[in-house]
Amino acid sequence: MREQSRRRKAIAAVTATGAVLALGLSFTSAAGAAPAGNSAANAVPGNLKLIKTKTSLLGKHHWYQQTFKGLPVVGGYYAQHVDKSGKVQVADGRDAVPADLDVSAKVPSATATKSANTVVTARAARNRSAGGKNVTPTPAAAQGAARLAVLGGPNAKLVWNVTSRSSEGASRSLVDAKTGTVVESKVISDNAEGRGSVFDPSPSVTLKNEDLLDNNDKNSNQLFLAQKNVILRNLDGSGYLNGPYVNIKEAKGGVAYNKNNNFVFQRANDKFEQVMAYYQVNQTQEYIHSLGFTEVNNESQDFSINTFDGDNSFYDPSIDMITMGEGGVDDAEDAEVIWHEYGHAIQDDIVPGYGESAEAGAMGEGFGDYWAVTMSIPVSKNYDLPCVMDWDATSYTDGPKHCLRRTDTGKTTDDMVGQVHADGEIWSNALWDIHNALGRNKANKVILQGTFFYAPDTSFADAARVTVQSARLLYGKAAAEQVTNAFKARKIL
Numbered sequence: 001m002r003e004q005s006r007r008r009k010a011i012a013a014v015t016a017t018g019a020v021l022a023l024g025l026s027f028t029s030a031a032g033a034a035p036a037g038n039s040a041a042n043a044v045p046g047n048l049k050l051i052k053t054k055t056s057l058l059g060k061h062h063w064y065q066q067t068f069k070g071l072p073v074v075g076g077y078y079a080q081h082v083d084k085s086g087k088v089q090v091a092d093g094r095d096a097v098p099a100d101l102d103v104s105a106k107v108p109s110a111t112a113t114k115s116a117n118t119v120v121t122a123r124a125a126r127n128r129s130a131g132g133k134n135v136t137p138t139p140a141a142a143q144g145a146a147r148l149a150v151l152g153g154p155n156a157k158l159v160w161n162v163t164s165r166s167s168e169g170a171s172r173s174l175v176d177a178k179t180g181t182v183v184e185s186k187v188i189s190d191n192a193e194g195r196g197s198v199f200d201p202s203p204s205v206t207l208k209n210e211d212l213l214d215n216n217d218k219n220s221n222q223l224f225l226a227q228k229n230v231i232l233r234n235l236d237g238s239g240y241l242n243g244p245y246v247n248i249k250e251a252k253g254g255v256a257y258n259k260n261n262n263f264v265f266q267r268a269n270d271k272f273e274q275v276m277a278y279y280q281v282n283q284t285q286e287y288i289h290s291l292g293f294t295e296v297n298n299e300s301q302d303f304s305i306n307t308f309d310g311d312n313s314f315y316d317p318s319i320d321m322i323t324m325g326e327g328g329v330d331d332a333e334d335a336e337v338i339w340h341e342y343g344h345a346i347q348d349d350i351v352p353g354y355g356e357s358a359e360a361g362a363m364g365e366g367f368g369d370y371w372a373v374t375m376s377i378p379v380s381k382n383y384d385l386p387c388v389m390d391w392d393a394t395s396y397t398d399g400p401k402h403c404l405r406r407t408d409t410g411k412t413t414d415d416m417v418g419q420v421h422a423d424g425e426i427w428s429n430a431l432w433d434i435h436n437a438l439g440r441n442k443a444n445k446v447i448l449q450g451t452f453f454y455a456p457d458t459s460f461a462d463a464a465r466v467t468v469q470s471a472r473l474l475y476g477k478a479a480a481e482q483v484t485n486a487f488k489a490r491k492i493l
Contacts, residue, residue, distance in 0.1 A: 043088065048078050052352055054295045056452045057445065058473055059083040063352045066094045068150045069103050074161065074174060075356045076152055077456055091455045095152025103158050105177035109146040112160035112180065116173030117142060119182045124167040140166040143318060148177065151184075159183065169314035169323070188355070189314035189323075199226045199276075201335035201376045202391035205383050210390070210399055214329045219268045227266070230279055233286070235261050241278040244300055245285040248274045252306035252326065270306050273324060273332035277303045280335045281342055284375060291445050297349040301342070305332055311396065313337055315344035317355075328395030336372035336389045343368035347451060356457035361420040363463060366427030367447075373407050373432065377440060386432060407432040412491040413460065426490050427460065433486035438471075438479060446471045446483060460492045468493075 048064035049072075055061075059082050066076025073095055081089040120140035143163040151159050151174055158177040163170060169189030175182050203212050203226035212222065234243040239259045241248040248255050256263055256271040265272040281301060288296050304323040311327030322341045324332040331337045344364055347354045355361050369388045377385065384390070384401070386408035393402040405421065407428040416423050435443040450467030464487040472480035487493040 043090075044080070045078065045094075054350060054452065056295070057292055057449055058452075058470070061350075061452050065352070066152075068097045068101065068152075071103060071148055071150050071158075072161075073097060073150045073152050074159070075353060075456065077353060079455070081453055089453070091453070093455055093457060095156075096154075097150055097152045097156050101150065101156055101158065103148070103150070105148060105158060105160070107160070107175070107177050107180040109160055112175035112177070113142050113146050113162050115180055115182050116140075116146075116160075116162035116171075116175055116185065117164050119173060119185045120164045120166050120168070120171045123171075123185065127168060140164040140171070143170060143316070146175075149174070157183070163188075163316075163318040165316070167310050167312070169312060170316035170318060172318070188318065189316045199333070199335070199391075200228045200230070200379045201280075202226075202333070202389075204390040204394065204402065205376070205380050208383050210394075210402055212391070212394065214395055217268055217326075217330060219266045223267060229264075232261065232263065232275070232279055232282070234282055237261070241274055242300065243278070243282060245298075246278045246281045247300040247302050248278060248305060249302040249321070250304045250307055267330075267333060270326075270330075273326075273330050274303075274305045276335065277305055277322075277324065277332050277338055280338045280375075284339065284342055287375070288448070291441060291448070293448055296448060297342075297346045299349070301345055306330060313341050315341050315348070317344075317348045317353075320345070320348075329392050331392060334389050334392040336376060337392050339372040339375045340368035340389070343371035346371070346448075347454075350448075350451050351454045351456055353456040354454065357459065358418065358420070359423070359459045360454075360457055360463075362423035363427045363458070363460065365420045365424030366429075366431065367424075367451075369405055369424060369428040370407055370431040370435075370447075373428075374435060374440060374444060412489075414491060426492070430464070430486050430490045430492060433489060434467075434483050437482040437486060438475070442475060442479070446474060446479070449474060464492045 044064065047067050049067050050062060051065045052063040053060060062080045064078040066073040066078060076095045077093040079091040117140040124140065141164060143165050146160040146162045149159055149161045151157050159174040160177050162173045162175060164173065168187050171185060172188045173182055173185040199206055203223050204210060206226040234245065236242045239257050239261065241256055241263065251270065251274050253270045256274045263271065263275045265275065302321045304321055306324065306326040308323050308325040309327060310325050313324045313331040315322050322345060347364055347367060355364050372388055373385055386406045387401065387403040388406060389404040390402050393404045397403070405425055409425045409429055411426045411429060413426060415426065431447055434446065438446065446467060449470040450463065453466035454463055468480050468483045471483040484493060
């Protein structure tokens with residue numbers, strides 16, 4: 001496995017004359033490259049490919065993929081954040097690659113794919129067994145063709161990049177293209193165990209009843225009382241659940257269709273979950289736009305509904321797809337599961353390749369939990385807000401209160417255990433404290449704006465600092481102090 005220390009990270013602000021502005025962040029020129037020069041347009045080093053330009057409230061953000069002899073360098077990035085006055089802040093995450101590295105493969109892609117899938121299948125079986133779940137692991141299957149890439153750093157090498165789908169979700173494996181050895185394999189999808197309800201947000205919350213039962217997805221008079229008739233806005237008129245923010249691409253039993261756009265189902269019908277995914281994500285994007293952001297996953301997000309029989313849902317960044325499982329409570333029956341997974345899609349859209357470090361992965365889970373909670377506020381009537389995914393959790397937690405996780409655990413960095421969901425509760429608690437200090441809309445503006453300055457392999461502390469900086473620029477010194485205090489309380493700063 002690669003270690004984060006192998007990359008020399010750099011973040012700085014550069015004026016039009018090239019002077020570095022003090023932001024509390026150090027600038028180090030990675031891989032021997034020179035710092036940014038006079039402008040975002042002409043200061044970009046060579047061997048970079050522009051992959052995305054985003055616009056936030058404070059300026060533009062240009063993201064580049066590092067390349068070597070035309071091949072992508074795994075995890076190698078370079079970003080320029082240009083504010084409205086023209087000042088440039090650089091995040092340099094390039095890796096050193098020897099100029100004489102041979103990029104001709106000796107191992108065929110099919111062989112590399114087979115090796116990767118074997119490793120992923122074995123790991124999924126071990127993890128299922130360790131977790132005590134009596135579920136037969138789904139054997140890994142390749143998700144698209146293997147691609148050649150370069151792994152930089154002291155042990156630079158040519159690799160096959162193989163993406164597989166298994167019981168764990170989506171995994172990325174790097175296979176040495178010279179020897180066929182699997183040098184790295186990790187889960188790249190972001191998961192939320194459990195799942196539940198297409199209500200608003202869930203039967204448990206709407207009815208304030210922790211004793212409700214899934215009863216194997218059957219209809220019941222009690223659960224029917226939790227259903228809410230809604231208007232599905234922004235449909236494209238095709239008769240399918242498609243619009244500018246959501247695309248139900250595939251689903252168990254087929255994608256819902258009605259020429260009159262009438263999608264009224266009870267929860268036993270698999271199409272019920274499709275409607276919930278559409279409605280809840282459309283609501284999310286309308287809210288994000290109301291905050292002033294026009295480029296936060298502003299696309300038709302693909303969904304795969306009830307196509308995975310495991311008790312798991314995940315976002316796969318390799319194909320930009322959210323898969324909602326149907327184990328236990330059908331995951332898409334709980335709006336907070338949908339919002340959590342959409343949180344991962346938001347971060348991946350803003351920061352290409354996000355999640356390269358353990359702390360970045362934990363922040364992804366923490367942000368997903370926080371996003372589920374903040375989106376629940378308008379419809380939850382303040383029912384135990386910090387409890388995440390109440391309805392989904394009924395299938396795998398004991399009462400009297402069902403929560404997958406919480407955003408008010410009081411955890412600090414002293415409690416880190418190296419597991420992304422557990423450590424994510426540290427980050428979600430900090431965001432929840434910011435929410436309580438600034439109010440919902442101000443907090444979410446600050447948190448989303450700060451995300452534009454994350455690095456793919458960011459740390460808790462680095463992400464906290466750019467969030468504080470965003471609070472200062474958007475709302476002034478007092479707000480920045482409140483955000484700082486929230487991070488200090490979790491011992492992040």
